[in-house]
Amino acid sequence: MxxxxxxxxxxxxxxxxxxxxxxxxxxxxxxxxxxxxxxxxxxxxxxxxxxxxxxxxxxxxxxxxxxxxxxxxxxxxxxxxxxxxxxxxxxxxxxxxxxxxxxxxxxxIAPEEVEGMKGTEWHKSVFDFYTFEGAKNLRNKLRDWEGGKLVVHITEMPIKCPVAPLEFAFLADWHFQKKGMRDKVEIKYVTPMDGAFTKPKAASKLGHFLEDKNINLVPDFAIAKVDNENKKIISWDNKEVDFDLLVTVPTNxxxxxxxxxxxxxxxxxxxxxxxxxxxxxxxxxxxxxxxxxxxxxxxxxxxxxxxxxxxxxxxxxxDGEPLLESFDGHANCFVETGFNKAMLIDFNYETEPLQGVFPFKGIGPMKLLEENRVNHWAKLGFRWVYWNMLMKGKKILFITPQMQLAGKELPTKELEEEKFVAV
Amino acid sequence: MEATLANEKIEVNEQGYLLDMDQWHEGIARAIAAEEGIELTNRHFEVVNFLRKEQKNGTSLSIRKIGKSGVVDIKEFYELFPEGPLKKASRIAGIAKPASCI
Known part of the structure; x- marks a missing residue:
């Protein structure tokens, strides 16, 4: 045995x-x-x-x-x-x-990696939402929050679910609109990268999102510390961002x-x-x-x-056989954009998220890198799939471990290479 | 797309980052640095070579991590590559830009 x-x-x-x-x-x-x-x-x-x-x-x-x-x-x-x-x-x-x-x-999450992050304001005006406790305490805070400066922040990469902070900012915009208090909330998105969208195709297709939703971008911000007393985050090159409510993704x-x-x-x-x-x-x-x-x-x-x-x-x-070198970095993620809409992205080590349809070429019904309602309902339905299919190790029909190019709109060069292979 | 760096044709992405880190050499680093307004010293190269080594190992880089590396502290890193040191140093080192998934 x-x-x-x-x-x-x-x-x-x-x-x-x-x-x-x-x-x-x-x-x-x-x-x-x-x-x-x-x-x-x-x-x-x-x-x-x-x-x-x-x-x-x-x-x-x-x-x-x-x-x-x-x-x-x-x-x-x-x-x-x-x-x-x-x-x-x-x-x-x-x-x-x-x-x-x-x-x-x-x-x-490791908030202790940044000076002051797990300080006197932790879970009072500084929250994470990557733990059950953090998400729950943040909900309680938002219930009677009267508005002010909301800062959504990424400490450093890599993080779990890299789109989650962006989704949080989108959902916050929607949430405060529904509550009739969007005019009382200023939303800033603070990232150590050079933009909210860092891959060329996504950046050109989705760049307008932040502006449309009135979310202010603060790029290239590498956090050095959280100043609990004055409620601000300070970068290594001494840039400062004030907050009334900081929702951060700490170092993972x-x-x-x-x-x-x-x-x-x-x-x-x-x-x-x-x-x-x-x-x-x-x-x-x-x-x-x-x-x-x-x-x-x-x-x-x-x-x-x-x-x-x-x-x-x-x-x-x-069995002593050579291992398959077949994992290609495939990821498939919903991106909630608010107002009962979502996007879907599908990518791997080599291929950045592209536009197109998923999983069936020419049919979809889900759309890649474009928001619609079908994607959102699929995301909500995914919880059932998670517990009843994924966790039990059942295969999901038509979705393969390796990323498929069918249904994706390829940049011209890759398209030519595809044709060449096909010939 | 192609860019001409140090009189060589090099494949780069839309943002000027090398697609193949093995095409890199010091002359290319100097040419990219000139575009960024930086004149490279030995000290710059110590940092650049560290970034290349880390990238080869598949580690993703952050400013905090570089500060902890013992190669350079964060203050000096900003002095060597002002305003966005990680993205500038990465471009000069011929490695991919630090990125999220979209």
Whole structure:
């Protein structure tokens, strides 16, 4: 009997447990899943919770409901991964030996990385919305907020779901219009990058969005500290932005256990082969989801596409076959734009988000890089898909792990290359 | 699209960032730096070479991270590459612009 251990039962870990329990013969392998938390949060809900679009109960379910019965689930903390000894030390002193380890420990916000961010104003006038607590406290704040300077802010890249802060600004604009108090709220979008849209196609297609919604952009802002007393954020080159309400996305980092185990980079993300998802350092360790350092978005859709490929690769590893180098960085994300509309973006390591339709060429019904109502209703329907299909490891018909070019409007050069291949 | 840098034809994107970091050499760095109004010193090259090494390792770069690297502190980074040091230094280093997904 051999042991496969999965660390983390969030989106990625849960999907791997379901995929592998279907593919393994029970008498050959034991699957053990370790996670300290009992609740599985539906993180896309954290965007809707502050505005009352979702209630608290819409944002989580019990982890055990989504893990297959055949796996052993241990709810406890992890002290250290001893990769050279092929074992995991758990809180309480128990050791788990493994033949294969899957690291799916995710990413967390680290507000302590910026001076003053987790200061006296934390969750009073400085909020995150990347945690359940943060989103809930922000909702309570917004209920009786009388208006003023709202600053939506990104600390540094990479962050989970890179479009979420932009969506937050769009939804805030809508929220305050609905409440009849938009004229009392000034919205600023402060980013360390050179714009809200940084990829050429998206920038040219969507650049007008901020202006239309009266959101003021502050680009190239690298935050040095939060001044709690005077309610302002200050950059390294001494630019200042005043706020009455700061909604920030703090630095994102991998789990501390990665640091304690000496397995991460300086943000505690695990160096991972970006096509096979095998650890760069240990061949019996695989990494999936937000825990990796692969250069694509940290998002549930990415974990879903990775899970299908990683399942095949683990079976190949067991059989001694070469791993498939088939993960292409594919991500597929809804972008809520307010007023019951959304956009859809679909991209990978090589191809930036393009216009077009999805998933069927010539039909859609969803539109890429263009807002409409169908996209928004699809986003709301996605919660059902998340719990009932993705987490259970069911395939979604017509949506493949690798990004497809069909249905996308390609820039001329790529189009020519496509034709050439077709001939 | 193509740009002529240091008398060579180099593939760059719409914003003037090299598409292939392996086409880079010091002459190209100097040509891009001149466009940005910067004259490169050895100190600049120490930073540029660090950025290239990090990019090769697949790490995404931020100002805070560069400040913690021990290669340069944030104050000096701003002095070397004024106004938007990360995007300017990245362009000079022949690597991709720090970007979000859209």
């Amino acid at each position: 051999k042991n496969l251990v999965i660390l983390g039962a969030g989106s990625a870990g849960t999907m791997m447990a379901n995929h592998l329990s279907k593919r393994f013969r029970k008498n050959d392998w034991t699957i053990t899943v370790v996670d300290i938390h009992g609740k599985h949060y539906y993180q896309p809900g954290f965007l809707f919770l502050p505005f009352g679009i979702y209630g608290e109960e819409d944002c989580f379910k019990s982890k055990t409901n989504y893990l297959p019965k055949s796996v052993q689930y241990i709810q406890t903390g992890i002290v250290e991964i001893k990769a050279n000894d092929r074992k995991v030390v758990l809180v309480g002193g128990k050791n788990l030996n493994y033949d294969i380890l899957i690291i799916a420990t995710g990413a967390r 980092m991998g789990d501390d256990v990665i640091m304690r185990s000496g397995l991460g980079d300086d943000l505690n993300f695990v160096p991972t082969n970006k096509h096979t998802l095998q650890s760069e350092e240990y061949e019996d360790i695989f990494v999936i989801g937000d825990a990796t350092n692969v250069p694509t978005s940290k998002a549930g859709s990415v974990a879903h596409f990775e899970a299908e490929i990683l399942t095949d690769n683990i079976l190949r590893y067991i």
